[in-house]
Amino acid sequence: MRTCWEIRLQSLTGSFPAGILQVRVGLNKPSKRANLFPCIKCEKKEEPFEHVSVERPPYYSYMDSTSGQLEPASGARASIPGEEYWPEGTASRVRAARAPEPTGTSEGSPSYGKTPGSRRKKYKTAAAAESSQVSVEPSDPVVPEIIEEIMEDPKDFSSDYVIYQTKFEESEEAGYELDKKFGRPHPFIDPKVKKPMEEPLTSEELWWNWRKPEKEQWSRWQRRRPDVETVFLKAMAETGQVKLYDEHPTLTETSLYRARRHLFKEERLKAEQERLERIGPMAYYSEWVKAWKRDTSRNAIQKHFEETGEDENTQLIEMFCHQTDREYRIMMGTDTRIRRDPLAMRMREDQIKQIWGGLPDEVIDYRGPDFHEPTPNMLAHLKEHGKIISREELEKILAKEKTEELELLQITDMDDAMARAVDIGENEEDEEDNEADTEEEEEKITRNWSVLKSTPQLKKSKAKPKKEDPMSLEEAVEDSENLTDFLMDFEEDE
């Protein structure tokens, strides 16, 4: 682990406002420059100066326990962790930064693409090679040294002195730069360097305009799914009804043609309505009554009215009596069995499948796993399984229920007081007595936590045998197998 002590000072270049001493913190060898620039030194010399710091450290440096090296008391940073603790990539960056800069100058100069291979050493002829070897070898030991040299010079440049430069160079700007320097109003771009604006590319030339997406994309999610409208439009384009710019309709085209279709539909509907108004309902609807051969113009209707006194509606009804079922369905447009042929398109199977997933005329097979069974007579089948009952049976049951209700009501009237009594449920006899009002009592028994007791059905089945034979407590105890009989069975299902 090393602590990096090297401080590299780089020279600042740039234009400084005139009139101010240029301060140059320079990578200067003190030996060269000390003569030129005066060093600012303390006025008082040789006076012991006092430490007037707030806290005076008892030591200037100490042996650091972490690094094992001498550390200054002040200004020390926390120790830099070793390479194992560096974030990833730091090691390679550090290595790249530490790599020594290549030194050495080359004799050739770049041709900037004109003559490739111009800076190679050519060894074409043996004679030339030999001669070049002779001349090259003496320089051989020199050149590797230069390359292999680690850059030592910059390290020497670190200097502790800040050097002030009293002389300053004349700034060589004029015009635009001068204006900029002084803050005078100036254009943003230097007019000398300014390039004329180029024409922006048209959308055709732009290579990122909306072209067909490439087949190979990064993920499947980028694939655009076919839209109803898009498929429609594509089919329309294929049959030639509509002209598209390209193979696939774009979103714009899709919406455009959808709007157009909507408008056409509206137009057509309006036209139809207008026609209806124009020629009258008889003439209009006679389109769907093939059997009506009579004259349907307004005059004829008028005449008929005058003759027979049947007004338009009656005549219409008369006409519709001649209409067949099929014609009616066609007129209403509600039968799926009759193919409606919208004039817009006829789509291919694959196009239909694309949007609706399946054919319109497809016969869906509802046959189940027991297809081989003949379809039973549903009614008899359901009756047999008890799923439905006949009307008479239903009436019977209803009647029975009614009578039961009446009975119950009568009984409860008598034993109102008794019924209101809250049954704690300790004695079995209570149930026997109140068998008739079991239902009502059960509802009133709220303190009773017994599931058994609060479910009348269960109670009924259990209470029935007891009803026949009301037992006293002793008999009940004798009758029971053991005392567990009197335990509340919450889980048992009877």
Next chain:
Amino acid sequence: MAASSVPLHNVGGCFSYPRREREYHHGRGWSPPPRARYPFRPINASVETPFPLFQPPPLQQSPSQLEPADPDFYKIGYVRSMRAYGIEFKEGPDGFGVYASKDVEPLRRARVIMEIPLELMLTIRQKQPWMFFPDVVPIGHPIFDIINSTNPETDWDLRLACLLLYAFDRDDNFWQLYGDFLPSADECTSLLLATEDDLSELQDPGLASTMRNKQQRALEFWEKNWHSGVPLKIKRLARDAERFIWAVSIAQSRCINMQVRIGALVQDANMLIPYADMLNHSFQPNCFLHWRFKDRMVEVMINAGQRIKKGDEMTINYLNGQQNHMLMQRYGFSSAVNPWDLIPFSGNAHIHLDSFLSVFNISGLPEEYYHNSQLADNGDNFVDGAVIAAARTLPTWSDGDVPPIPSIERKAVKELQEECRQMLAQFPTTSEQDQKFLDSMPEARRTLGTAIKCRLHRKLFMEKVIQALDIYQERILF
């Protein structure tokens, strides 16, 4: 050049990248490669000729011929936050190479020797859509349409060439400076720049015709898109076809194929990476490329556990598992010790695989044969990539524990040798003649030299196979 024919390995950024290949100095008796130091590394052929641009060096190549590259070469990268650690760029007669400037201990972790930021590279995606980063996007430039009109799967080199030429034209682009260090048209060994004579010197009609096709294709592309009516913006990118073809050859040979992840997107990109393309090729590389996702840099890293001495060359495997003609097509160099080279044997002769492998102490799975020097004495330098290629390409049989029958075995060996000799005889020249030819004309055109070397390597390979079979016959234990 169809990318489909060259299987480019995208191993998560770790790609093989041929700059040059090293071969052994045949005349001299090899100094043993530093194999013994890392015994378990799968050693294929270590034929290493330092040549930064797919040019095998002349045999007199010695380290003293290398001199440091122009200091500006590293400086222009350094200023743009590219870094090189512990390496030097040196130049030899055959071009650039990257050498270690200090020893490296074998560490468990791969060490970074170079890191190159994304801004310096020219990248283009291998598939549609064309996404590129950084913004060398030539949006307003007509080269955009040219690049867009190509098919990214097959015309990747043309696209990269167009991008490279465009980058040369941009005023603030790094490639204007770096282009001076790329091999010029007369230094480039790619066969795209070869003339008809050079192609005929190849003595390989298949390869010659392939190269002719490629040349034709590049030429047609240039003619189509650089006809006389094009705007000046395009015209000045490549005034003549030679410049364009040179750009295509640069793009082909220096392109690195990596799978890079930028943000959420993982893409296969063809990249021209400035300093990493100066690395040469070896069948036993000591470096590999890695994409650092965090700050979008390409790192050249030394293999983990690899010991490097000062002055060792840093190499990468450009193209794994391909024969010589593939290397020649794409990168413009060939190797006599390509462990993946093939010889088309016909006939029924088969030798016993296990005994062949044991004679030469080759171990490993067929995909990764290597010379197990622990088994062998240290003095055995015979086994190199050619022998491993022989182990792969010779027709062999292996049937569990069934031992080879001596007589049949010997007969098979003799037959195979005879076949090799016949194939060698079919060449118009012998390898010695080729070698003499090369020595006699050192100022030959690069492409000519490359072509001759290609056929030389092929013959050397076959001779080595014959030699190996001889040794096999001697050493086989019955």
